[in-house]
Amino acid sequence: LAKTTQPISMDSYEGQEVNITCSHNNIATNDYITWYQQFPSQGPRFIIQGYKTKVTNEVASLFIPADRKSSTLSLPRVSLSDTAVYYCLPSKENTPLVFGKGTRLSVIA
């Protein structure tokens, strides 16, 4: 599976939009990009998944450019409760999820 690179940490104030970019230069043709969120002492929680262009759900948006070498998770108007670690993973059928260290997002009041 493609190796991913994310910022180790990010800080944001409440109410701001946060964009977390993940680099995956050697992503395979049949890989999807999946994002998980993890709060302290909890298991990861699926946020969003996409293959190309833009995907939006009630929690976040995911932007994947045409070359698919990167993706950006966008969290609109973050609150203190969005403080968590965010993981970007390439994923495909019948292949285990491979987590990196993720991005630690701290939201400040």
Place this chain on the structure above:
Amino acid sequence: DAGVTQSPTHLIKTRGQQVTLRCSPKSGHDTVSWYQQALGQGPQFIFQYYEEEERQRGNFPDRFSGHQFPNYSSELNVNALLLGDSALYLCASSLGGMGNQPQHFGDGTRLSIL
């Protein structure tokens, strides 16, 4: 609709002992995966069970073994515990496969080895 449940939530063992962790998948799911998460790291895949058989395995020694029951629940067994086995053990369930299927995680068992 219950999500993934794991027991116990915390456990303390000493080196050389054996431990069994338990997982009940989300209702309707038939596939269970186990992950180990060391402090400050992302979860690492141990193995996956489907139809009561180990389907895939990560880079873990055979001290780590598992089982899946007919009701899809699963156990993770670790023998001859080492200090380095201290971690959060996560169970995830899904329907049918892995990869593109979003996995639903439990909140884990925190295992401490003294």
